[in-house]
Amino acid sequence: MQDRQFGRVRLIFGENGGKYPFNHSLYLQGDKERVVIDPASSLEKLTRLKEEGVDGVWLSHWHEDHIRYMNLFDGCPVWVSERDFPPLTHLETFLDWYGIEDQGARNYWQKEMLETFDYRPRQTARFFRDDQTLDLGGLSAQVIPTPGHTPGHLSFFFPEEGLLFLGDYDLTSFGPWYGDAYSGIADTLASIHKLKAIPARRWVAAHNTGLYEENPGPLWEAYENTIYEREGKLLAFLDRPKTLAEICAAWLIYGRPREPREMYEFNERVLIGKHLDDLLHRGKIVYEDGCWRKVESR
């Protein structure tokens, strides 16, 4: 797709439609500083960008499909939320934050992170302050904390262009991801509500469609509704007590088994786990004798 320029903000569309393991990046051309946000769009485009001039790298969050080509800009300071920094410092911590416990899976992801994503542990980074406004010279950027997807997930608003970078609140039909060790449903909902209320004129998501030049209104509702739909299916499935294995085998989130099987089994399990925690916390279900059971409302 043809990249788009909005004043001093350029949208760099990622390979493969910005689908994992790629994303869409932003390039900020301030008079004082030129910045690339989430450098995982395209090796070719980012290499050209480097020649154009990049003074800093900003990350919306720590996920591998947002940092993939970060090392191209070695020597540039990396900015991230302090809350999302730990997984960038050690590969073991990175795997822990995904909640990967099985040793075989850890080995697989370790190799994948090193070979596909060029993971290199970092000792230092610069930390954004929540809600701060940065002046890049003729372009300002507001840092908007949007936890849930990850604890330190950040979105960015550029008031001059009325452009809101949503990061991974990506408005896809699949719905939001909140399956990591430190991700959560309540925070995800609060962040969706916060982003929806920002008076933007253009919206950029890090994956898939990427650019919305008209208010994505109904898409916000559909995106949020996927959370309630997942919960509804789970509650309906708990018409009698069920084990976690039985629940996962029903593929309530993904609808059917998908390949690579191991990865999707893991994803299904962790997302279901988040909903079980959330429902337990809200007193809608209980855990007894190794099974989850719905609490009948009176």
Ligand SMILES: [Zn+2]
């Ligand atoms: Zn992500």
